[in-house]
Amino acid sequence: MKKKIPAKIYICQSCGENFPRWSGKCPGCESWNTIIEETGSGSKFTEKKRTILDPKRYEDPISINKIEEEKFQRIKTGFSELDLVLGGGIVPGSLVLIGGEPGVGKSTLILEVAKNLSNKDKVLYISGEESASQIGLRAKRLGIQSDNILLSSEGYAENIIQMIEHIRPGVVFIDSIQTVQREALPNQAGTVTQLRECTQIFLETSKRLSIPIFLIGHITKEGLIAGPKVLEHLVDTVLYFEGDKLNYYRILRAVKNRFGSVGDIAVFEMKTSGLEEVINRNDLFLFRDADTQEGSVLSVVLEGSRALSVEVQALVAKTSFSQARRMSEGLDNKRLILLCAVIEKYLGIPLSQSDVFANLAGGLTVDEPSLDLAICSAILSSATNRSVSSTTAFLGEVGLSGEVRNVGQLGLRLKELEAIGLEKVILPVSAKNEWKKENSGFQLIGIKHLRELTEYFD
Structure with missing residues (x-):
């Protein structure tokens, strides 16, 4: 007897989980009111019948040693920083997802990239959110004039595929994937089923025609791309465009990249x-106008394959509440609480009676243990009113016993600090012994415990 298959299912629009019945709260991601009733292809889900086919319909597998490396030339975007985030440029046949909050500048970014790419080949720009006249107004404001940028407001994936096959552009931009839908599906555009099916058909098209396709994805209120797991595991590269709408700077970060390193960032300024x-x-x-600064020290973090010099700031002030506060911006707040407890126990500084605020200058957000020593130095500098030289950097992880531990890829970090003209680096003793020969431009000072830290304040 043939098993009955339900005609409808319920899918969470946040995490993509399937359920046989509706519920107000998703058990998977614990989001409220995100489960929506959806249907499959046609009016019902149909069972796939097994049929007896030819005994062999597949290609013979080959040894990995006999596979020839595919030779392709990456496409340059015109932005050197964006090329680095992509791993050296756009890979032909790749599917790239760009996510970001509304108004952060995603459409402006891809229009700027389209302008640079249109100098060599045709660029197809599909916009389901704006009409061609609206995009033309923004292009006029940006000074973009090119006959090779082709605009369309098509919303059906099947028609977009036919358009790509006919025009054969160099690159395709789809803004946004939440506005595109399969004509064969009755679901609304933006649902998980539509996102999955549309992304899959664009993936097949990009690989078959060797044409890179960029998809723009919206960010949910939780800060994730709508239908995150549905989209992220299908595409080759995932880029997040971050930034405050009230701030002029934007950061493009790679969180997944099959053709390059993960974690690289590109910084843009909105004008x-x-x-x-x-x-x-x-x-x-970095802010290095003053020779000495209280509560401000320099360090270095890794963003993908690059080292980045940063400024860690701290402010220690007597609290006016019954319980002292610990607040951080750009740093892990739990890490700040832990480091304050270590300082109070092993250095005897009564931080329990003071509010401690920590900040990573420039609006950058980093969660890396290598900043522990810099955070402790900034807190001690502010608490003791002793300044730190602007030519000194602090680098190392701090343990629960106050010991200073080594960090990874130290050579790359030291080269970055040397490049910005620093004279002295405070780091773990084990790191100093390991990289003594690498140092040629500044002095390395090794310490074992936080107790030795105050000796290097002015």
């Missing part, structure tokens, strides 16, 4: 004439 990449990021994240 009236469009986005402009920031090459010298030290001007953004």
Whole structure:
């Protein structure tokens, strides 16, 4: 007897989980009012019948040693920082997802990239949110004029595929994937079923025609791309465009990349004439006008394959509440609480009677243990009113016993600190012994415990 298959299912629009019945709260992601009734292809889900086919309909597997490396030339976007985030440029046949909050500048970014790519080949720009006239107005404001940028407001995936096959553009931009739908499905555009099916058909098209396709994805109120797992595991590269709408700077971060390193960032500045990449990021994240500063120290973090110099700030002030506060911006707040407890226990500084605020200058957000020593130095500097030289950096992880531990990829970090003209680096003793030969431009000072830290304050 043939098993009955339900004609309808309920899918969470946040995590993509399937359920046989509706519920107010998703058991998977614990989101409220995100489960929506959806249907499959046609009016019902149909059972796939097993049929007896030819005995062999597959290609013979080959040894991995006999596979020839595919030779392809990456496509340059015109932005050197964006090329680095992508791993050297756009890979032909790749599917790239760009996510970001509304108004952060995603459409402006891809229009700027389309302008640079249109100098060599045709670019197809599909917009389901704006009409061609609206995009034309923004292009006029940005000073973009090109006959090779082709605009369309098509909303059906099947028609977009036919358009790509007929025009054969160099790159395709779809803004946004939540506005595109399969004509064969009765679901509304933006539902998990539509997202899954549309992304799959674009993936097959990009691989078959070797044409890179960029998909723009919206961010949910939880800060994730709508239908996150549905989209992220299908595409080759996932980029997040971050930034405060009230701030002029934007950060493009790679969180998944099959053709390059993960974690690389590109910094852009939003101007009236469009986005402009920031090459010298030290001007953004560092402030070194003063020779000495209280509560402000320098360090270095890793963002993908690159080291980035940062400024850690701390403010220790007597609390006016019954319980002292611990607040951080750009840093892990739990880590700040832990480090304050270590300082109070092993250095005898009564931080329990003071509010402690920590900040990573420039609006950057980093969660890396290598900043522990810098955070402790900034807190001690502010608490003791002793300044730190602007030519000194602190690098190391701090344990629960107050010991200073080594960090990874130290050579890359030291080269970045040397490049910005620092004279002295405070780091773990084990790191100093390991990289003694690598140092040629500044002094390395190794310490074992936080108790030795105050000796290097002015």
